[in-house]
Amino acid sequence: MxxxxxxxxxxxxxxxxxxxxxxxxxxxxxxxxxxxxxxxxxxxxxxxxxxxxxxxxxxxxxxxxxxxxxxxxxxxxxxxxxxxxxxxxxxxxxxxxxxxxxxxxxxxxxxxxxxxxxxxxxxxxxxVGHAPRRQEPQAVPKPKVTTQQVEHLRQAITVAGMSEAEWCASIKIPGLDSLPAEKFGGAMDYIKSQAHAA
Structure with a gap:
């Protein structure tokens, strides 16, 4: 001053x-x-x-x-x-x-x-060119498959003659327990269809 x-x-x-x-x-x-x-x-x-x-x-x-x-x-x-x-x-x-x-x-x-x-x-x-802050909506984590569902998937993959690691990689998940619960039914149907195809 x-x-x-x-x-x-x-x-x-x-x-x-x-x-x-x-x-x-x-x-x-x-x-x-x-x-x-x-x-x-x-x-x-x-x-x-x-x-x-x-x-x-x-x-x-x-x-x-x-x-x-x-x-x-x-x-x-x-x-x-x-x-x-x-x-x-x-x-x-x-x-x-x-x-x-x-x-x-x-x-x-x-x-x-x-x-x-x-x-x-x-x-x-x-x-000074700052846009107003917007609150980002918090992502709600999707529930994963249960331990019992993981066992069902594992058995179905074995019956279909598929590799668990390859199947997980094909749908881009690190392991069976990472599969969202909502996709369990579709995954089982797909694995069973592969078994019939074989």
């Missing part, structure tokens, strides 16, 4: 302003996350009148270099005292829209921090 040599008047005015400020309303929708957040306009509408009444003003200067957006936010007091800070964020989509989105995000985030107000930050992911 940079600041003027003295910030006593600025600090007094900021303390008074923060006592009057309320958190920005969550008036914008984020369709990706199905949530609301306070956009830049809402934060400006919340901060400007209170800052102005207390002799405070804000200037924000964006820059872009090597895929990084930076915004310097300067808080000034009518006395001439000031303080500033810089926030930076990577731009995932290297076009005008991606840069603009990152600048808006940095301005909103930095202004809220300087003003000392809270905001819902669900649109941050879109600014």
């Amino acid at each position: 940079n600041k003027s040599e003295q910030i006593n008047e600025l600090a007094t005015a900021l303390a008074k302003a923060q006592g009057e400020l309320e958190n920005a309303a969550k008036s914008s929708d984020n369709p990706h996350f199905k949530s609301k957040y306070a956009d830049l306009a809402e934060i400006l509408n919340t901060v400007r009148p209170v800052f102005s009444a207390n002799g405070l003003s804000v200037s924000q200067c964006p820059s872009f270099e090597a895929g990084i957006v930076s915004v310097e936010t300067v808080l000034m007091h009518r006395s001439g005292q000031w303080m500033s800070s810089v926030i930076s964020a990577p731009v995932s989509k290297q076009d005008a829209q991606g840069v603009g989105s990152a600048i808006t995000y940095c301005r909103r985030y930095s202004l809220a921090a300087v003003a000392g107000i809270a905001q819902e930050d669900d649109d941050a992911n879109s600014a």
Whole structure:
């Protein structure tokens, strides 16, 4: 953070302003996350009148270099005292829209921090190109054949004159006990048909 040599008047005015400020309303929708957040306009509408009444003003200067957006936010007091800070964020989509989105995000985030107000930050992911997380459905393991069914399979394979290892390899399972229970009937029918064919 940079600041003027003295910030006593600025600090007094900021303390008074923060006592009057309320958190920005969550008036914008984020369709990706199905949530609301306070956009830049809402934060400006919340901060400007209170800052102005207390002799405070804000200037924000964006820059872009090597895929990084930076915004310097300067808080000034009518006395001439000031303080500033810089926030930076990577731009995932290297076009005008991606840069603009990152600048808006940095301005909103930095202004809220300087003003000392809270905001819902669900649109941050879109600014840096992150898709909303989706919960992957958990795979329910299929029941395997019982010990008794394994013995029936083994006997049928022997009667058919087949090799147990080769038969398991042909249907891509490591062993008879890995066969899903739902496939037991079909497997038995196939093995018996091979026995008749022989």
